[in-house]
Amino acid sequence: MLGGSSGERLCTPSTSAGPFRIFSVAGFQNRANDIVYCPPIVRQQSQHVEESKAIIYFGGDVQDFPESMETNRDSRGYMKYNLENSAILLREAFPHSHIIVIRPVRMEFKTFSCFDNFVRGNNAGVPDHTPMNHALQHLEKLLQNLSQRLISIPENEILDQAAQAAAAAAAVAAAAAAAALTLSNATVNSESSSSSSTAGDNSQEMDIDILQVQENVTVDADGAVIFPIVSAGTTETGAPLNNVDGVGNVNNGNNKDAAVNSHQESNNQQQQQQQQQSTAKIASTTTTTPVTNNVEHCNNSNDCSASQATLSTQQQQQQQLRSTPTTTTSDNNPLWWRENLNLDKSKLVLIGFSKGCVVLNQFIYEFHYLKTLTPDDSSMCRLLSRITDMYWLDGGHGGQKNTWITSRSLLETLTRMGMNIHVHLTPYQVQDDRRPWIRKEEKLFTEMLRRLNAPITRHLHYDNQPANLMTHFEVLQAFCQHVHSLNQQQQQLQQHGANNEPATVATNNGAGSNSNNLMDASEEAK
Template sequence: MGSEVQPGRPLRLLQVEGFEARKNDVVYCPSGAPSTPPTVAAVFPGDVQDFTENMEAHRDNRRHKQWNLERTAQVIQRHFPECHVLVIKPSRMDFKTFSCFQNFVKSDQLGVPDHTPNHNSLRHLDRLIKNASCTLQESSDSELEEALRVSAKALGESGNAPDGVSICRNNFYGCPLKLIGFSKGCVVLNQFLHEFHHFKVAPKEDEEVFGVMARIEDMYWLDGGHSGGTNTWVTSKTVLETLASSSIRVHVHVTPYQIDDDRRPWIKKEEKTFSDTLVKLGCDIKRSVHFEGVPPTLLTHFEVLNAFS
């Protein structure tokens, strides 16, 4: 093999297997800092975000095609150059717009979550990461080069890989984890919190699940929101106590688009409860409000992906 894929060259891994029969498409971006210990950033995107060709074919969503999944992977990779980035596409896009992470949390037709103590979402995440890594190692050069060309075309770049570039085959399974939810994608992080608590109080330890939990170093909530009328943020004190008792660093980044929407006042209230409770419990939490004083729009909502750090 030659050198690895250049940083910022994403590729699609289609129908990666996870827990039991669950599968998700994944956009992978390799670490841009191979000399440092690698980390995996697992990213859960929001409504509208899809493969570029699907966004371009939609009358409304084409206006936001710059936030396609490949470009989102590049944005996250710039924030965390030491990370192997995995943008996990929801298993359904209802009405070609609403992200439905049914494989991680029970959801209705608009992707509104119905959180349960255990939906095996942590197992699904663990096996997705493992099988994504295996796919990169086991696929032929021609298969992965074709995946690179597809993603390059989606980004409006040359369909050919640069001279001297080969395929990254690093095994990143078992690396420390950063979990990043944006907008609707935050429902997955919320489900993880319910499962943290479920397995903490379970009568016997689950080696697989505790192995995943032990690898999580950071969790990022980026302007969380969904179209339901409640449960945008976790407010259960017992569930938050479990998070606070862990060593996970919590990062909250919000904008007026979500927390100052008079039509959805529960979002502001729930986010305040979430953040204030974690502070009182001694959790390592950092909270930032972006674009204060700027008229809230969908643009500023998406821009939190660039603004957070």
């Protein structure tokens, strides 16, 4: 079935840019995977399918849907890097590309990612690589069927979801403005009544309530309001929220200012709407949650004035978005990304993080098989020719070998394919004395590809920080910042080249790193 996202997902309120959950996408033979998809947020000038780009991401252990991670004690601390947030990170780094996050077919003990549809493995996801497991065929079928599923979603359902997200953002913005006003009034009242202990106690109680309302408001770099992941306790930027009861309210007495109650009501309206989104499925056989549900919520409230105002705003925004022309020939079409959608014909960028790197390693086995044993397979050769880049992000798994490919024949085949190879590491994997084979295998992988003159880059992040699991996850953010920095440098070079001026490019190593964090392997060996 086609799946929409739950109430816990993050969304860009002002667009229909997802992320969307598409459940049980069919692949090779009887295989299927759940997929998190984000369309491009910047339109390419070229409309040719071959010029589009798809980012394929395979995550690591622990990474799953947010509601699943929340119920696991060990996973809860890494909610910031759930699959949907990871899709959003990648979307910011690759704004012109389709983002496709492939969920593991199994999550053993809600912890171990098992990509059985791509590579055989045990209950902990430790891989058993074989020359051919039809992983590439499975990927191709996934892309074909994902394209069909996305195209089949009725436009009004996607636009309704975007309208609901925009209405939720408006409710949060109204609550933020009202909370700021009340906070200012409360400060004045507190100063004027400081001689009265009773008044002072009420003012302090009010301040606590107001702060809880404010903590539900997040604004991104573009000034757009982002609604939070309620159950996860995190925002899109990953900042923790210290909500008391999960919805940002504190029930600690009846001595509340009327304005504070109004803000709480607006906040409750936001939560009600997010709960509605959790039941909504983006599917051709389902319909979106009607706005009348908000009316029922209002009728069950003590004070409906704020909720009715919010409801009016929601109805207006939904009506405005529905009335927007959506013809395929219009540049204003919010679903332009579905025009000529054919993801298996796009240029492909393959990214593996941690355990997800075992899928990339299996691809290398199958590259060699297809190039040497079945070179006449024209369909697969066309797919291979579309892969432009492969990224290994701090690869690792629970086994004691085959974390990195070290076979010369396999790496020779990889080199002949001419794709760009990128390695991003942290001390968590390559400086752990308890697992020395990871460091040795990665060194062989990198040095052998260099000797074969493969186009490879290597970056070590957080080298001056203690090795821990959090920095291991944060390589995702460092990698995305690195890509964003390279994009900015390229834009500067193009601009200066057009003006025939010398360019001075600044290096940005990302948050939490310094000039020694990005180390080339050749420099490290000196």
